[in-house]
Amino acid sequence: MSGTDCHLSLGPFQGITDAPFRNVFKRHFGGIDKFYTPFFTGIHKEEHAKNLQGEEIDPKFNDVETLTPQILSTDAEEILRFAKQCKQLGYKEINLNMGCPFPRVANKKRGCGLLPYPDMVEAMLDRVFEEIDIKFSVKCRLGYFSPDEIEAIIPIFNKFPLSELIIHPRIGKQLYKGEADVERFKRLIPYINAPLVYNGDVFSVNGFGRIRNAVLPMNRFMLGRGLLTNPFLAEEIRGGAWNAPERTERLHAYVIDLYKDRLRHAGGSPKVLGRMKELWSYLMYSFEKPQNVWRKIKKINALREYEEAVEEVFKSIELGF
Numbered sequence: 001m002s003g004t005d006c007h008l009s010l011g012p013f014q015g016i017t018d019a020p021f022r023n024v025f026k027r028h029f030g031g032i033d034k035f036y037t038p039f040f041t042g043i044h045k046e047e048h049a050k051n052l053q054g055e056e057i058d059p060k061f062n063d064v065e066t067l068t069p070q071i072l073s074t075d076a077e078e079i080l081r082f083a084k085q086c087k088q089l090g091y092k093e094i095n096l097n098m099g100c101p102f103p104r105v106a107n108k109k110r111g112c113g114l115l116p117y118p119d120m121v122e123a124m125l126d127r128v129f130e131e132i133d134i135k136f137s138v139k140c141r142l143g144y145f146s147p148d149e150i151e152a153i154i155p156i157f158n159k160f161p162l163s164e165l166i167i168h169p170r171i172g173k174q175l176y177k178g179e180a181d182v183e184r185f186k187r188l189i190p191y192i193n194a195p196l197v198y199n200g201d202v203f204s205v206n207g208f209g210r211i212r213n214a215v216l217p218m219n220r221f222m223l224g225r226g227l228l229t230n231p232f233l234a235e236e237i238r239g240g241a242w243n244a245p246e247r248t249e250r251l252h253a254y255v256i257d258l259y260k261d262r263l264r265h266a267g268g269s270p271k272v273l274g275r276m277k278e279l280w281s282y283l284m285y286s287f288e289k290p291q292n293v294w295r296k297i298k299k300i301n302a303l304r305e306y307e308e309a310v311e312e313v314f315k316s317i318e319l320g321f
Protein backbone atom coordinates (compact mmCIF):
# COMPACT_ATOMS: atom_id res chain seq x y z
CA MET A 1 0.00 0.00 0.00
CA SER A 2 1.43 3.37 -0.98
CA GLY A 3 1.76 6.19 1.50
CA THR A 4 1.16 9.03 -0.95
CA ASP A 5 -1.81 10.24 1.12
CA CYS A 6 -0.01 9.91 4.48
CA HIS A 7 1.38 12.54 6.78
CA LEU A 8 4.94 11.53 7.71
CA SER A 9 7.09 12.99 10.45
CA LEU A 10 10.58 12.24 11.73
CA GLY A 11 10.86 11.38 15.41
CA PRO A 12 13.44 13.21 17.49
CA PHE A 13 16.76 11.53 18.35
CA GLN A 14 18.84 13.13 21.09
CA GLY A 15 22.41 13.45 19.79
CA ILE A 16 21.47 12.89 16.11
CA THR A 17 18.52 14.89 14.72
CA ASP A 18 19.70 18.35 15.77
CA ALA A 19 19.33 21.49 13.62
CA PRO A 20 22.31 20.73 11.32
CA PHE A 21 20.94 17.22 10.74
CA ARG A 22 17.41 18.43 10.03
CA ASN A 23 18.58 21.11 7.62
CA VAL A 24 21.02 18.90 5.73
CA PHE A 25 18.47 16.08 5.59
CA LYS A 26 15.92 18.47 4.03
CA ARG A 27 18.43 19.63 1.41
CA HIS A 28 19.00 16.04 0.28
CA PHE A 29 15.79 14.12 0.90
CA GLY A 30 12.07 14.69 0.79
CA GLY A 31 8.95 13.01 2.07
CA ILE A 32 8.92 14.29 5.66
CA ASP A 33 6.16 16.75 6.51
CA LYS A 34 7.10 17.49 10.10
CA PHE A 35 10.12 17.41 12.42
CA TYR A 36 10.55 17.54 16.21
CA THR A 37 13.54 18.77 18.17
CA PRO A 38 15.15 16.29 20.55
CA PHE A 39 13.88 17.12 24.03
CA PHE A 40 14.81 20.26 25.93
CA THR A 41 15.05 20.22 29.73
CA GLY A 42 15.85 22.75 32.43
CA ILE A 43 13.81 25.74 31.25
CA HIS A 44 14.51 27.59 34.45
CA LYS A 45 14.19 31.29 33.85
CA GLU A 46 10.96 33.13 33.23
CA GLU A 47 12.25 34.81 30.06
CA HIS A 48 14.81 33.77 27.47
CA ALA A 49 16.13 30.58 29.03
CA LYS A 50 19.72 30.11 27.93
CA ASN A 51 19.11 26.77 26.26
CA LEU A 52 16.37 28.32 24.12
CA GLN A 53 18.72 30.79 22.45
CA GLY A 54 20.89 28.58 20.26
CA GLU A 55 20.71 27.33 16.73
CA GLU A 56 18.67 24.34 17.84
CA ILE A 57 15.61 26.53 18.28
CA ASP A 58 16.47 29.90 16.69
CA PRO A 59 13.97 30.49 13.85
CA LYS A 60 16.86 31.75 11.66
CA PHE A 61 17.97 28.11 11.41
CA ASN A 62 14.62 26.35 11.70
CA ASP A 63 11.25 26.37 9.97
CA VAL A 64 8.70 27.25 12.64
CA GLU A 65 5.88 25.95 10.43
CA THR A 66 7.15 22.37 10.29
CA LEU A 67 9.26 22.00 13.45
CA THR A 68 7.76 21.23 16.85
CA PRO A 69 10.04 21.79 19.87
CA GLN A 70 9.87 19.03 22.46
CA ILE A 71 10.21 19.24 26.26
CA LEU A 72 10.90 16.52 28.82
CA SER A 73 9.29 17.66 32.05
CA THR A 74 6.62 16.86 34.60
CA ASP A 75 6.48 20.40 35.93
CA ALA A 76 3.49 22.27 34.49
CA GLU A 77 5.10 25.65 35.23
CA GLU A 78 8.22 24.69 33.30
CA ILE A 79 6.09 23.42 30.39
CA LEU A 80 4.24 26.74 30.37
CA ARG A 81 7.53 28.67 30.34
CA PHE A 82 8.70 26.55 27.43
CA ALA A 83 5.38 27.07 25.58
CA LYS A 84 5.54 30.82 26.08
CA GLN A 85 9.08 31.15 24.80
CA CYS A 86 8.48 28.84 21.83
CA LYS A 87 5.42 30.89 20.92
CA GLN A 88 7.46 34.10 21.11
CA LEU A 89 9.95 32.52 18.71
CA GLY A 90 7.12 31.84 16.25
CA TYR A 91 6.50 28.12 16.82
CA LYS A 92 2.96 26.84 16.48
CA GLU A 93 3.12 23.74 18.71
CA ILE A 94 5.13 22.14 21.49
CA ASN A 95 5.39 18.43 22.25
CA LEU A 96 5.68 16.77 25.65
CA ASN A 97 7.93 13.71 25.87
CA MET A 98 6.16 11.01 27.87
CA GLY A 99 7.99 8.25 26.05
CA CYS A 100 11.68 8.37 27.02
CA PRO A 101 12.43 4.92 28.50
CA PHE A 102 15.96 5.41 29.80
CA PRO A 103 16.12 4.49 33.50
CA ARG A 104 17.87 7.68 34.60
CA VAL A 105 14.87 9.58 33.20
CA ALA A 106 12.00 7.12 33.79
CA ASN A 107 13.01 6.28 37.38
CA LYS A 108 12.36 9.94 38.24
CA LYS A 109 8.78 9.64 36.88
CA ARG A 110 9.80 11.55 33.76
CA GLY A 111 9.33 10.42 30.16
CA CYS A 112 7.41 7.14 30.13
CA GLY A 113 8.11 6.88 33.89
CA LEU A 114 5.06 9.13 34.36
CA LEU A 115 2.64 6.70 32.69
CA PRO A 116 1.96 4.58 35.84
CA TYR A 117 0.75 7.74 37.64
CA PRO A 118 -2.50 8.95 36.04
CA ASP A 119 -3.23 11.38 38.89
CA MET A 120 0.07 13.16 38.33
CA VAL A 121 -0.59 13.31 34.59
CA GLU A 122 -4.03 14.78 35.19
CA ALA A 123 -2.82 17.42 37.66
CA MET A 124 -0.02 18.41 35.28
CA LEU A 125 -2.31 18.69 32.23
CA ASP A 126 -5.03 20.49 34.19
CA ARG A 127 -2.55 23.22 35.04
CA VAL A 128 -0.97 23.31 31.54
CA PHE A 129 -4.34 23.68 29.81
CA GLU A 130 -5.44 26.45 32.17
CA GLU A 131 -2.96 28.74 30.51
CA ILE A 132 -1.36 27.36 27.37
CA ASP A 133 -2.00 29.34 24.19
CA ILE A 134 -0.07 27.28 21.66
CA LYS A 135 -0.85 23.81 20.32
CA PHE A 136 0.21 21.03 22.71
CA SER A 137 0.91 17.46 21.65
CA VAL A 138 2.15 14.40 23.53
CA LYS A 139 4.45 11.53 22.56
CA CYS A 140 4.18 8.42 24.73
CA ARG A 141 4.54 4.66 25.01
CA LEU A 142 1.94 2.10 26.14
CA GLY A 143 3.33 2.23 29.65
CA TYR A 144 6.49 1.94 31.71
CA PHE A 145 6.01 -1.38 33.53
CA SER A 146 2.90 -2.65 31.73
CA PRO A 147 1.12 -1.98 28.43
CA ASP A 148 -2.16 -1.67 30.38
CA GLU A 149 -1.04 1.62 31.94
CA ILE A 150 -2.19 3.61 28.91
CA GLU A 151 -5.79 2.55 29.54
CA ALA A 152 -5.98 4.78 32.61
CA ILE A 153 -4.18 7.60 30.81
CA ILE A 154 -6.36 7.78 27.67
CA PRO A 155 -9.46 9.17 29.46
CA ILE A 156 -7.18 11.88 30.89
CA PHE A 157 -5.73 12.74 27.48
CA ASN A 158 -9.31 12.83 26.17
CA LYS A 159 -10.19 15.59 28.65
CA PHE A 160 -7.86 17.98 26.85
CA PRO A 161 -7.63 19.32 23.28
CA LEU A 162 -4.28 17.70 22.44
CA SER A 163 -3.19 18.73 18.95
CA GLU A 164 -1.73 15.26 18.42
CA LEU A 165 -1.01 12.07 20.33
CA ILE A 166 1.95 10.03 19.10
CA ILE A 167 2.12 6.50 20.48
CA HIS A 168 5.10 4.19 20.26
CA PRO A 169 3.52 0.83 21.16
CA ARG A 170 6.21 -0.59 23.43
CA ILE A 171 6.62 -0.29 27.20
CA GLY A 172 9.51 1.58 28.74
CA LYS A 173 11.03 -1.49 30.38
CA GLN A 174 11.51 -2.99 26.92
CA LEU A 175 13.60 -0.04 25.74
CA TYR A 176 13.82 -1.05 22.07
CA LYS A 177 13.67 -4.83 22.54
CA GLY A 178 10.96 -7.02 21.03
CA GLU A 179 8.58 -5.59 18.50
CA ALA A 180 6.21 -2.63 18.42
CA ASP A 181 2.77 -4.01 19.34
CA VAL A 182 0.72 -2.90 16.34
CA GLU A 183 -2.29 -5.00 17.40
CA ARG A 184 -2.53 -3.33 20.79
CA PHE A 185 -2.11 0.07 19.17
CA LYS A 186 -4.96 -0.78 16.80
CA ARG A 187 -7.27 -1.71 19.68
CA LEU A 188 -6.71 1.72 21.26
CA ILE A 189 -7.66 3.73 18.16
CA PRO A 190 -11.44 3.98 18.81
CA TYR A 191 -10.89 5.27 22.36
CA ILE A 192 -8.60 8.20 21.51
CA ASN A 193 -9.98 11.66 20.73
CA ALA A 194 -6.77 13.41 19.67
CA PRO A 195 -5.38 13.14 16.11
CA LEU A 196 -3.37 9.95 16.46
CA VAL A 197 0.10 9.23 15.12
CA TYR A 198 1.65 5.77 14.96
CA ASN A 199 5.39 5.44 15.70
CA GLY A 200 7.49 2.29 15.74
CA ASP A 201 9.52 -0.21 13.72
CA VAL A 202 8.84 1.19 10.24
CA PHE A 203 11.98 -0.06 8.55
CA SER A 204 10.85 -0.65 4.95
CA VAL A 205 8.13 0.18 2.44
CA ASN A 206 6.64 -3.29 2.89
CA GLY A 207 6.74 -2.99 6.65
CA PHE A 208 5.07 0.39 6.37
CA GLY A 209 2.36 -1.13 4.13
CA ARG A 210 1.63 -3.86 6.68
CA ILE A 211 1.27 -1.39 9.54
CA ARG A 212 -0.74 1.03 7.41
CA ASN A 213 -3.18 -1.74 6.47
CA ALA A 214 -3.52 -2.78 10.10
CA VAL A 215 -4.41 0.72 11.33
CA LEU A 216 -6.47 2.04 8.39
CA PRO A 217 -7.89 4.61 7.91
CA MET A 218 -5.25 6.26 10.15
CA ASN A 219 -2.73 8.08 8.01
CA ARG A 220 -0.28 9.83 10.32
CA PHE A 221 3.03 8.10 10.93
CA MET A 222 6.26 9.07 12.64
CA LEU A 223 9.39 7.42 11.24
CA GLY A 224 12.45 6.85 13.39
CA ARG A 225 15.38 4.48 13.15
CA GLY A 226 14.13 3.31 9.75
CA LEU A 227 14.76 6.76 8.29
CA LEU A 228 18.15 7.16 9.98
CA THR A 229 19.13 3.82 8.44
CA ASN A 230 17.62 4.49 5.04
CA PRO A 231 17.13 8.22 4.42
CA PHE A 232 15.23 7.40 1.20
CA LEU A 233 12.48 5.68 3.20
CA ALA A 234 9.94 8.54 3.29
CA GLU A 235 10.40 9.18 -0.44
CA GLU A 236 10.01 5.46 -1.12
CA ILE A 237 6.84 5.26 0.96
CA ARG A 238 5.52 7.99 -1.31
CA GLY A 239 6.38 5.95 -4.40
CA GLY A 240 9.91 7.14 -5.26
CA ALA A 241 12.43 4.66 -6.75
CA TRP A 242 16.09 5.01 -7.74
CA ASN A 243 18.73 2.76 -9.20
CA ALA A 244 21.81 1.77 -7.21
CA PRO A 245 24.25 4.36 -8.65
CA GLU A 246 21.77 7.18 -8.01
CA ARG A 247 21.22 6.03 -4.45
CA THR A 248 24.90 5.72 -3.75
CA GLU A 249 25.59 9.18 -5.13
CA ARG A 250 22.81 10.82 -3.12
CA LEU A 251 23.70 9.03 0.10
CA HIS A 252 27.36 9.94 -0.33
CA ALA A 253 26.55 13.61 -0.94
CA TYR A 254 24.29 13.68 2.15
CA VAL A 255 26.89 12.13 4.45
CA ILE A 256 29.59 14.54 3.26
CA ASP A 257 27.34 17.58 3.50
CA LEU A 258 26.27 16.68 7.04
CA TYR A 259 29.86 16.16 8.15
CA LYS A 260 30.98 19.48 6.63
CA ASP A 261 28.08 21.31 8.18
CA ARG A 262 28.73 19.81 11.61
CA LEU A 263 32.43 20.61 11.25
CA ARG A 264 31.68 24.24 10.38
CA HIS A 265 29.42 24.55 13.42
CA ALA A 266 31.95 22.94 15.73
CA GLY A 267 34.78 25.19 14.46
CA GLY A 268 36.63 22.18 13.04
CA SER A 269 36.65 20.19 16.28
CA PRO A 270 36.89 16.38 16.11
CA LYS A 271 33.95 16.35 18.56
CA VAL A 272 31.76 16.05 15.45
CA LEU A 273 32.92 12.47 15.04
CA GLY A 274 30.76 11.33 17.96
CA ARG A 275 27.56 12.51 16.26
CA MET A 276 28.64 11.19 12.86
CA LYS A 277 29.43 7.78 14.36
CA GLU A 278 26.06 7.74 16.09
CA LEU A 279 24.42 8.24 12.69
CA TRP A 280 26.65 5.57 11.10
CA SER A 281 25.49 3.09 13.76
CA TYR A 282 22.15 3.23 11.86
CA LEU A 283 23.37 4.09 8.35
CA MET A 284 25.64 1.02 8.26
CA TYR A 285 22.53 -1.14 7.75
CA SER A 286 22.02 0.57 4.37
CA PHE A 287 25.08 -1.32 3.17
CA GLU A 288 25.36 -4.93 2.15
CA LYS A 289 28.00 -5.69 4.77
CA PRO A 290 27.08 -3.53 7.78
CA GLN A 291 29.74 -5.00 10.07
CA ASN A 292 32.48 -4.18 7.55
CA VAL A 293 31.23 -0.61 7.43
CA TRP A 294 31.09 -0.33 11.22
CA ARG A 295 34.57 -1.80 11.64
CA LYS A 296 35.97 0.97 9.47
CA ILE A 297 34.12 3.77 11.25
CA LYS A 298 33.73 2.90 14.92
CA LYS A 299 37.26 3.35 16.29
CA ILE A 300 38.19 6.49 14.40
CA ASN A 301 39.02 9.59 16.38
CA ALA A 302 40.78 11.85 13.87
CA LEU A 303 39.02 13.85 11.17
CA ARG A 304 41.35 12.83 8.37
CA GLU A 305 40.94 9.12 9.18
CA TYR A 306 37.18 9.52 9.22
CA GLU A 307 37.16 11.22 5.82
CA GLU A 308 39.29 8.44 4.34
CA ALA A 309 37.17 5.70 5.89
CA VAL A 310 33.97 7.20 4.48
CA GLU A 311 35.48 7.35 0.98
CA GLU A 312 36.60 3.75 1.33
CA VAL A 313 33.14 2.63 2.45
CA PHE A 314 31.48 4.24 -0.56
CA LYS A 315 34.12 2.81 -2.94
CA SER A 316 34.22 -0.72 -1.61
CA ILE A 317 30.89 -1.64 -0.01
CA GLU A 318 27.65 -1.85 -1.97
CA LEU A 319 24.37 -0.48 -0.71
CA GLY A 320 22.13 -3.26 0.53
CA PHE A 321 18.80 -1.84 -0.70
Ligand SMILES: Cc1cc2nc3c(=O)[nH]c(=O)nc-3n(C[C@H](O)[C@H](O)[C@H](O)COP(=O)(O)O)c2cc1C
Nearest residue numbers: 011012013014038039097199200201202223224225
Ligand atom coordinates in the same frame (compact mmCIF):
# COMPACT_ATOMS: atom_id res chain seq x y z
C1 LIG B 1 19.32 7.37 20.73
C2 LIG B 1 17.86 7.74 20.75
C3 LIG B 1 17.48 9.03 21.11
C4 LIG B 1 16.12 9.38 21.14
N1 LIG B 1 15.77 10.65 21.53
C5 LIG B 1 14.44 10.98 21.60
C6 LIG B 1 14.01 12.28 22.01
O1 LIG B 1 14.79 13.19 22.31
N2 LIG B 1 12.66 12.50 22.09
C7 LIG B 1 11.73 11.54 21.75
O2 LIG B 1 10.52 11.79 21.81
N3 LIG B 1 12.12 10.33 21.33
C8 LIG B 1 13.43 10.02 21.24
N4 LIG B 1 13.79 8.78 20.79
C9 LIG B 1 12.74 7.85 20.31
C10 LIG B 1 12.50 7.97 18.79
O3 LIG B 1 12.07 9.27 18.43
C11 LIG B 1 11.43 6.96 18.32
O4 LIG B 1 10.24 7.21 19.03
C12 LIG B 1 11.86 5.52 18.57
O5 LIG B 1 13.11 5.25 17.96
C13 LIG B 1 10.81 4.52 18.05
O6 LIG B 1 10.57 4.69 16.67
P1 LIG B 1 11.28 3.70 15.58
O7 LIG B 1 10.94 2.31 15.98
O8 LIG B 1 10.63 4.12 14.27
O9 LIG B 1 12.73 3.98 15.64
C14 LIG B 1 15.14 8.42 20.76
C15 LIG B 1 15.54 7.12 20.41
C16 LIG B 1 16.87 6.77 20.40
C17 LIG B 1 17.24 5.36 20.02
